[in-house]
Amino acid sequence: MPGTSNSGTSNSGTSNYDLIIIGGGINGAGIARDAAGRGLKVLLCEQNDLASATSSASTKLIHGGLRYLEHYEFRLVREALTEREVLLGNAPHIIWPLRFVLPHRKDLRPAWMIRLGLFLYDHLGGRKKLPASKGISFASHVAGEPLREDVTKGFVYSDCWVDDARLVVLNAMDARECGAEILTRTKCVGAKQMDGQWNVTLRDADHDQDRVVTGKMLINAAGPWCADLIKPDGGAVQSKTKANIRLVKGSHIVVPKLFDHDYCYIFQNGDGRIVFAIPYENDFTLIGTTDVDFTGDPSTVKIDQDEVDYLCKLASGYFKKSVSTDDVVWTYSGVRPLYAGNGDGKNASKISRDYTLKLEANSDDAPALHVFGGKITTYRKLAEHALQIITDQLGHNDQPWTASAPLPGGDFPNASFDDAYDVFAKRYNWVPSAMLTRLLRLYGTRIETILGAANALSDLGACYGHDLYEAEVQYLIDQEWVRDLDDLIWRRSKLGLRLTDDQKAVLKKRLAGAQADKIAAE
Template identity: 55%
Template sequence: MTGPEQAPDHTTESETVDLLIVGGGINGAGIARDAAGRGLSVLLVEAEDLAQHTSSASTKLIHGGLRYLEYGEFRLVREALIERERLWGMAPHIIWPLRFVLPQLHSPRPAWMVRLGLWLYDHLGGRKKLPATQTIDLARAPQGEGLNPGARKAFVYSDCWVEDSRLVVLNAMDAASRGSTVLTRTRLVAARREGPTWTATLAGSSGTRTVRARALVNAAGPWVEDVIQRTRDPARASNQRDRGVRLIKGSHIVLPRLYPGDHAFLLQNPDRRVVFAIPYEGEFTLIGTTDEAWTGPPGPATISPHETEYLLDTVRRYFARTVGIDDVRWTYSGIRPLYDDHAANASAVTRDYVLDLDAAHGEAPMLSVFGGKITTFRKLAEHALEKLAPHFPMAGPAWTAGAGLPGGDLPNGDFDAFVADLCGEHPALPRTLIRRLARAYGTRAELVLAGARDAADLGRDFGSGLTEAELRYLARHEWAKSGADVLWRRSKMGLHTLPQAEAQIDAFYAGLGHA
């Protein structure tokens, strides 16, 4: 099976690229896209699949972070709020507005404090299109349906939803379309400086190789310190000016739909932490997140019984529907690599990012990324290129603000009109299928549907409309190589298909590899 059509691997062992980026999460993909658009040559390597860990385990929000105001993170909140509408415009197929209901029931904060925070939230970041905060009576408003009795006053504010792992893939696709090489299942074994360049050893499915780069970008997320250790300069690595990463596990549960309506809830708990309840995949409600210190080495994370019960207790506190452990349809957990500001409370650790440039005179630089959040990835990438600018005077200027992502060029930005047009072009296909493909791929849905007059033209159905045509598209354009890549990262179709679908897709891709 070949890689994405637009991203062949042109690098050779004798070639020197400008940037070797380690890490295929949102920060690595965003930096690759920005750098490629400035004319730099880029090689991005990811040890597993794109967005396999932290970047597919978020609460899936493009938001300022209302609760961060409580910790005085005004710069971070302002930057995130400015990015919120900008990112929505860049990818309206995978990002869209969402209204959040914040009940004052069980609130450890007085209403005046919450309202003041929301006033700042409305005005801090130049909101233009999203509606402002309003106050409602839950006993009369439709948003009160499904809640426990007793809730009255609530505030309703705006943020945006994002398909997080798809955002990563779209950045990687755009980087590849601008000349970058993106290699998944490729691990950095070691790297060493040789004057003005890095020499790095990479290991992938076809064996090991050596590459040279003028700069190394360490965007490995939870593995950022591990990559520093692989630079073969441990004495220097231990002298990183008190830079460090603090690993915090966040977990989510997915339940059958708890309430009608397309709004979300921000729920305040007595311990002052907040939990989101969000409509998810049509039939479900997403509940999260937790904040637990992760003390072991970075790796795959799973939810603990304590976290599950904490989230279920939150649901019971606010919603009328009786829920228990048997109602949990799916869970996911991720390790957030936060910059270590030495806060005592895991919930209070800053979500801001720090970029550490290790660049002695005449030596190849290494830029390490500590912390960050998905909403600010584009600004983080801009700041990363600013840090590296003295080493690449030929690089072009910043360009990503407002530059659309693949599939985001919907006519007039009107998603519903685009779906209607696509349905008109394919009248024999189910509207639900077309709408799902439009949400996932935007205008590139036409590549999946090309030439299809009816469902049979799309090939074998692996469940709930996930067809052979879509799997071929994902392998050809989006680096998908397994059932898990498709069902849990390129989509969340794993919630809608039978358990055997993953093995069936694995077998299908294995067959493509031998075709």
């Protein structure tokens, strides 16, 4: 890896850094990984858990954004389409191909427009691994079975699925293994210029203690808090940059599965929006997302009944089986910090999902870089573009490296999940197939650390329900910054859909005990 020894050490004993990154979402973690891999001394602080806000609330897709073509965002679509296959090769455990079905409605977009859009979608990004689009008749296609009879034909195209929260964690793990210091539950409460560098005050939530560190450059990757962080009156960071950010809420619902195949659906609506219906965690269907302007504290965001009704009504307009509020087993919402530019008057769904990097620098002060907008698919390219600016400012001459570097656990033979499964199924033939698939999807080759020298399930310690054993819980505490229940059952996994309330209570007590022991030891 360029500029580092991949030793797993960190800079935890120092207080002087090249980069101080505020925000543990996908953009902050991606920049930390890229920078640490180039030999820069990096500290990343996150006020809550990694991926605890927007980066765990996406539709879980690595995609070009088919609808962005209507807004002529060809650069964004091309970059995103190219990244699909790069990321698929880097993280085949948490990213895999999907086929999407787009039912045609004559009253919305004409067939020729969809065909043209799909042709561009197939060719803009230099597609190599994923199959091309095609037209289908629902009378003879499995995807037609759950649809209403008046929906007769449509189109199929390719994109990819991603476990979004794990993508963040894996980037943070790789950053740490390249030498970065990753601090969760640590809030930036002040950052000001002093003697040509940044003096940053960090507050540790566990001990309610402040620590002052210095850095040559500050990165504001605080997501929906990026504008509040630099407000002239009351922002924690001393800054002259204006953040023209528009907060847009996106919500999703999860219901018992509505179909028995692996295809996904992309549904058009009369308001110009689209909504996805995607197979989720084997037994469920994920439906989303909405686009609603948001004001208030992003940490308190939640779905409104109007959003639930909107998603249920739209899905019921396509599926034979109607979807109602009573079917909803889980919901989640996130706030997208979209860079509005001069588009304040636009409908929320029409604001660009592209990213903007704003450099704040002059000859007297240490530079700062503010990250606005972006989408999970292009996080790696955003990080590369950020590093072009960062290395220029710091006089650090290095080359991009992440395009060909697997994320932790993603070093599968031939970048193939099936090949990896065959290898590990032989090695751990005592692990039930469903459990092995789940572990391999979450951790990839890192399951070797979890399963170790075990020869039976009983060797993995206590079972907390479903197929969650103590060995996995301890791994998550030791290696993945897990502290509380939501970290484990909603971000590192989706076991919250499986565990009973009693099982969750036992697990919560286990995690609280581990955290108390950690604080006492410090």
